[in-house]
Amino acid sequence: LDLQQSEMNCECCRDSCFPENALTEFSFCFQGYSESPDLEFEYADTDKWAAELSELYSYTEGPEFLLNRKCFEEDFRIHVRDKRWTELDKNQHRTHAMRLLDGLEVTAREKRLRVARAILYVAQGTFGECSSEAEVQAWMRYNIFLLLEVGTFNALVELLNMEIE
Known part of the structure; x- marks a missing residue:
């Protein structure tokens, strides 16, 4: 009724x-x-941060984390001998990020790929130098903003376009 x-x-x-x-x-x-x-x-994230990160990468990409780290550390040791990334100040971070960007412009494809992997490791929070999940998250945020500030996004888009052609 x-x-x-x-x-x-x-x-x-x-x-x-x-x-x-x-x-x-x-x-x-x-x-x-x-x-x-x-x-x-409740519209909130219920997964733990590690679970979210593992969903972002497939299980086949796991070994690439270590390869990215190796590429970064080899390049980093050439320019900075006695310090870790997490021990540098902002100006030193910026200088090294700019140096990585310069490495994207070399003609040797293998060298460009290694530099791109090093940049990815920086974007992943330089996890090899961190002791906790919270520390990795903080470094990821800091590093990504640093990379954006120095023009990494545009440089990587240009590199992708070049690789397509």
Whole structure:
């Protein structure tokens, strides 16, 4: 009975030329009517950070983490001998990031690939130098903003376009 009354009170159906028995077919006329109750749902991330990261990379890409690290460390040791990435100041980080960008412009494809892997390792938070998940997250954020600041995104897009051609 309440359903029929709400059908007749619905503004969009009241003045229509539909017969009363056909109104039940037009459920779009019911404003606020729902057959299922509202569910309380919290829009939040329930996965742990490590689970989210593992979903981002496939299981076949696991060995590449170590290869990225190796490429970074080999290049880094040439230019910075007695310090780790996490021990450098912002100016030194910026200088090394710019040096990596310069490495993307060499003609040797293998060298460019190694530099791209080193940049990826930096974007992954230089995880080999961190002792906790929170520290990796903090370095990821810092490093990504640094890489964006020095123009890494545009350089990588140009490199991809060059590789396509």
